[in-house]
Each structure stands twice: as C-alpha cells, then as structure tokens.
Amino acid sequence: MDLHEMAGGRPGDAQELPGLDSLYTATVEGRPSDELEDLRAVLCRLPMLGPYNAMLVEVQRPGSLYVATAPAWHQDFGRRLRPGARPLVILKPFGPVEFVYDVSDTEGPALPADVLSPFRVRGPITEEGLVRFADRLRTRAIGYRQTADPQAPGRTERVGTWDPSRPASKGEIRYTITVDEALNPAARLATVFHELGHIYCDHLQGPTATQRHQYRQLSERRREFEADIVSWLACGRLRIDSAAGRDLRGYAEADGSMPPVSVQAIVHALGKVEAIGGGLRSLAAMVSGPPASAAEEAESQDMLDFDPGP
Template sequence: MDLHDAVGAIGGQTRDTPELPGLDSLYAAAAAGRPSDELEDLRAVLCRLPMLGPYNAMLVEVQRPGALYVATAWTWRHEFGRHPRPGARPLVILKPFMPVEFVYDVSETDGRPLPQGVMDPFRASGPVTEEGLSAFTGRLPDEAISYRETPFGSAQAGRTQTVGSWDPGRAPRKGEIRYAITVNDSTDPATRLATLFHELGHIYCGHLAGAGAQRHQRRALSPESQEFEAEIVSWLACGRLRIDSPSGRYLHGHLQPDGTMPPVSVQAVVHALGKVEAIAGGMRSLAAMVSGPPARDEEEPSAQEMLDFGAWEP
C-alpha cells in the first residue's frame, strides 16, 4: 500500500473509525535505509512535529522526511505573514469530520521571519506538578478509567486491571469504569506521570483482555512485547512534552539478546499515543495542564492549535 492508497482508505471513514491502514508498512518504507535506530527515528519525528497529532506527524514524515513546521496556507498568511511558494508541494493530513486537510512545511514558504520560539511552542513550561498530575488524572473517569496512588511492597511502578465484564464494541456508559490503574506513590510527579502513560499504553495498545480487539485485530503478543510497546508510548509522550522520564533507560532492558527490538506495531503505538494526548484535548493542552495551571476550556484555540487533532484520533 502506498500513501495514496492509505489516504484513499481514510477518505470514507467516520469519526468513530479513523483507522490508518498500513501505517507499519508506510513507516518501514519511509525509514528504509536510514542509519538511525528505529525508535530514535520515530521519536525524532513525533518530537519535531508536536503541532500535529501523532498520526498526522507520521503522515507528514512519510510525505516529506525532515519537515520542521507545518501549517495550512491560511495560517501561514494570516498568522505568520508567509505564503506557500509557487509550485509548493501540499502535504495531506487528517481533518476532523472531513477527509483530509492540506498543509505546507516552512521550507516551502516565503515571507516574514518566524517569531522566536514558534518552532517549539508545545513543550511543558516547567517540571510536572502535583496539581498538573491531578488535573490530568481527573479526566480519566471520562475515559472509563479509575486512578489511585498507593505504596507498593515491591519495586513495581504501576499496574492496570480490567473491571467487570463488558462488550468492547459498546461505548462506555457515563460513570462506567472499565480499567483501574494503580501507581506507586513513592515517586515524584514526573515519574508517576510517565508510569501512568505506560499503563495507558497497555490499555490503548489493546493488551488487556477484550480491549480494542475489534479496532486493531491485534496479533498475540508476548509479555515482553506488550511491556515494550507500553514503554514506547510513555517514552514518546514524555519526549513530545520535553519532560524527563526513565523510559529511555527501561527500553534498553526490553531489547532482545541480539540487541534488536521485540515485535511491536508502530500503528498500535501511534494509536495509543494519540488516545493519551486526546484525554487532555491535544498536545498543547496536555503540556499546559501538567506543568502549570490547567488550560481553560473556554479558551478559543488559534488556527494553528487546530492542527493538533489528538481529540479526534483513534
């Protein structure tokens, strides 16, 4: 499947089923021949394009490797005083409630210089705070997830359990809890947030019984691969926020004896990362939430913020 096939498959989908078939093969084709490690390469892409949700960042990278900052033609003109050059190549991304949107990389535009700091506006403004962690975890019940912190009698950082039995094809009812996440309370807020991202990775990668089976048609995974996928989700989420986490060190502990990665799915990881960011309403809101006063719901997002489509991604 090439990019045109993938985009064609997206065009007829609804908000409830915006799958991106073939993301694993698309990414493998885009990364073929690159000397960098696959994980570092994936992280570099997602951290370089934080103004996009994870799926859109991957789509842009497939079409234009090395893209630095993308925006619609309208945004370039009206917010930055720039315009796409004649013959500039538009890049296809997903559009909420519509098939696609077209954006242009900064390298394909001319006009006023970019304002200082505009290339990296989504990072957390400081350390993760207790208030920020609480603001994020306070949204979990809306996702049918409960959260609590407790001292563990071992070095275990966290765990997730399913609650009751339910049909994975049915949306959760209001107030229904399907998953219970427990995190070790003996660590600092940033480490607890990274642990929470890991546990959410298990949920949204479809590792738990009955979770997401209809959405991903998941193959059987070994416990090692499940831990590796969940840790990649945490590592990428922390990387996009530019916050310190131990995930990078833990990832090396999951490598196979010959130094290769256990079998993982880029599509499952990117799907899970998009779901994690969507809990906060997208990357910009997540960054503001965990390191400062929670973003106000009544604030009207700018046109460029609307390129972060995390809330609509699978």
C-alpha cells in the same frame, strides 16, 4: 530491530502490516538511522500535529520541520507559499482531509524563536497537574488510584465485563490504573502513560469473547516494550523529565536488537493519551508548573534521550 514488523494479532489473522506500518516501512527501508530514535524524532519535530498526522506528513515529505495551512502561514506568520509548493495531506477533525505546507515551501519573515516548541511543558510536573490529568481519565472510563507498592510502580486491571463495541456509559469504569504513591509526580505521570499504552495497544485480555476479540497476543516482553515506547514518546513530545528513555535500554539483546513492535498500535495509543488531555498543548498546560531553569532543562533532555549502548 524491525520496528515495522507486525506485532501479532488475533488468532487466525493474516500476519500483515497495518496501514501505517506499511507506509512508514517504505520511508525508512535501507536507512542507517536507528528506527526507534527515528520515530521519536519525527513525533517530537512535529508537535503541532497529532501523532498519526505527524507520521502521515513524514511519509509524504521526510524531514518536514513545521507545517500549517496556507491561510495560517499568511495570517499567523506573514509568509506566503512559494511557486510550485507541494501540499501535504493530513486527516481533518470531523472531516475528510486538510492540506498543509512545510515551512520550506513558504517564504517571508523568519519564524519566531519559540515556534518550534509550542507545546512542551514549561516547568516541572506538579501534584496538582497529575491530579487534573488523573481526573480526566474518568471521561475515558478509566479509574486511577495510588497505593504504596514499590515492587509494582504501576498496573492496570479490567473492571467487570462489557462489550467493547458499546461506548462506555457516563460514570462507567472499565479499567483501573494503580500507581505507586512513592514516585514523584513526573514518574507517576510517565507510569500512567505506560499503563495507558497497555490499554490502547490492546494488551489486556478480558473474560468475555467480545473483550478477547480486541486482544493482541504478544509476549509479556513485547507488551511491556510497546507500553514503554508509548510513555517514552508521550514524555518526549511534552519534554517531561522522565527516565523513560533509559528504561528502553533494558530490552536490548546482546547484539543490540530490540523486540519487534507495531508502529500503528503505538501511534494510535499515543494519540489516545494526548486526546485525554485535550491535545498536546492543553496537556502540557494541564500537568506543568512554572518554567524550569536552564540547568533543569539540560538534565531533562539527558533523561529523555535513548541510547541502546554499545
């Protein structure tokens, strides 16, 4: 599978890799590791960063474990930069760029034991947590409803006609996500992540010329694969008990290959999903209940792992 192949575009577009696809291709070319697992490993290893910035850090310094600004290393951890420490550039909210450093470029007291997993959910997904997240969807012009439909665990529909270049007005609904009410809260949340993947990967074609302009012409199988990857990564970053990893196995061909996807589109969509919850830390606190037991943690990890099989 070439994870970084352009997954299609609008009619007439040159078949070129978007920026992040090109950058990330250069970092993994010739590496034997499975690219899908590699992508998840990067994003789950750097939860302190948004998805796009995590990928930028990986491009600049593969294997980075924990990054922070120089003042944060000193103030939060009592560590200082080593001589010759190399700064890594990330995008700064409401500004141009910011410089951060990996823990390997610092010295001082050991990091606290739980610092590498600061944004994971601490317990099972609750009904109340799902409702809180669903309520936040309306701030992105997305409606949410539940219905009894075991044949279709989730679907998304466009609502009306509108110009995608115009910001949604207050109270406007442009999409409606419908989820099977029989699913447990974690499965429903993973399904919402999947449907948001369709929205933010530009999989949905609208009735007007302006709505069609942002539509990426992919096969249904490739659209579903990208949306499943978005859900799988969102669950992985939060450590949510979800079967999303197992679902990906169904896309493997007899030779083990997978449909090509756009890393750019997937990482963009993942960032949008986390932004709905106010960032990864807020999202984790929003959707989860009391801490899980050790046995539940082990089972959760098994559900998140992806193994394409022989």
